[in-house]
Amino acid sequence: DQQVKQNSPSLSVQEGRISILNCDYTNSMFDYFLWYKKYPAEGPTFLISISSIKDKNEDGRFTVFLNKSAKHLSLHIVPSQPGDSAVYFCAASKLHDYKLSFGAGTTVTVRA
Amino acid sequence: AAGVIQSPRHLIKEKRETATLKCYPIPRHDTVYWYQQGPGQDPQFLISFYEKMQSDKGSIPDRFSAQQFSDYHSELNMSSLELGDSALYFCASSLGSGSSYNSPLHFGNGTRLTVT
Numbered sequence: 001d002q003q004v005k006q007n008s009p010s011l012s013v014q015e016g017r018i019s020i021l022n023c024d025y026t027n028s029m030f031d032y033f034l035w036y037k038k039y040p041a042e043g044p045t046f047l048i049s050i051s052s053i054k055d056k057n058e059d060g061r062f063t064v065f066l067n068k069s070a071k072h073l074s075l076h077i078v079p080s081q082p083g084d085s086a087v088y089f090c091a092a093s094k095l096h097d098y099k100l101s102f103g104a105g106t107t108v109t110v111r112a
Numbered sequence: 113a114a115g116v117i118q119s120p121r122h123l124i125k126e127k128r129e130t131a132t133l134k135c136y137p138i139p140r141h142d143t144v145y146w147y148q149q150g151p152g153q154d155p156q157f158l159i160s161f162y163e164k165m166q167s168d169k170g171s172i173p174d175r176f177s178a179q180q181f182s183d184y185h186s187e188l189n190m191s192s193l194e195l196g197d198s199a200l201y202f203c204a205s206s207l208g209s210g211s212s213y214n215s216p217l218h219f220g221n222g223t224r225l226t227v228t
Contacts, residue, residue, distance in 0.1 A: 004154075032211055032212075034211075034216055034217075036219070041221070042221050042222075043116070043118075043202050043204075043219035043220050043221045043222050044155070044202070044219045045219070046216045046217070046218055046219075049216050089154065089155070093210075093211045095210070095211065095212065096208075096209055096210035096211065096212060097168070097210050097211055098143070098145065098157075098160040098162070098167045098168035098209075098210045098211070099157040099160070099168055099170055100145075100155075100157065100211060100217060101157075102154040102155045102156075103154060104153070104154045105154060
């Protein structure tokens with residue numbers, strides 16, 4: 001049962017524009033959400049996280065928005081750069097839980 | 113900064129053989145997690161250890177076992193390998209019990225296991 005869903009398997013965006021990645025979750029017990037970026041032949045790299053007490057967290061070019069009532073979060077990358085081309089995974093857990101549930105990933109391609 | 117180190121990077125085994133995967137967490141991290149990522153799939157949680165004790169268990173087959181040692185490194189032992197065990201195995205580490213806003217999971221580069 002997929003508790004975290006990324007319904008867009010791929011996204012293509014022009015360099016300099018905004019990339020918006022979406023993620024939905026079904027488990028209302030989740031209160032901690034993360035985004036990871038993954039290049040081929042490498043492990044997921046932590047990007048940014050947000051706890052359920054916030055609705056926005058920003059770190060440089062990356063901003064994560066959380067809408068708890070809709071069980072939806074999104075990652076905004078502004079401006080998009082060629083090095084951002086990778087697979088992005090959304091993940092969720094209960095705080096202090098040991099298990100992260102991952103989405104299926106969205107492949108982002110940034111066009112020059 | 114030091115990252116999570118996994119060895120080996122690649123491993124080829126035959127059916128029914130055994131395999132041991134090793135994970136060295138980020139220094140001072142006391143929690144280790146193992147994930148399995150099959151082709152075209154998202155990472156699936158297998159098992160975790162906090163302070164050398166098993167802290168949670170996911171979809172780990174009975175043929176697999178793992179432990180965390182006194183130096184906090186962890187080993188995943190896989191026996192009676194099957195073709196379906198072919199996957200990327202990721203180890204992650206964090207500081208403190210479980211996922212935390214102040215210490216998210218950091219992943220290694222994985223071990224690619226191929227069972228023939």
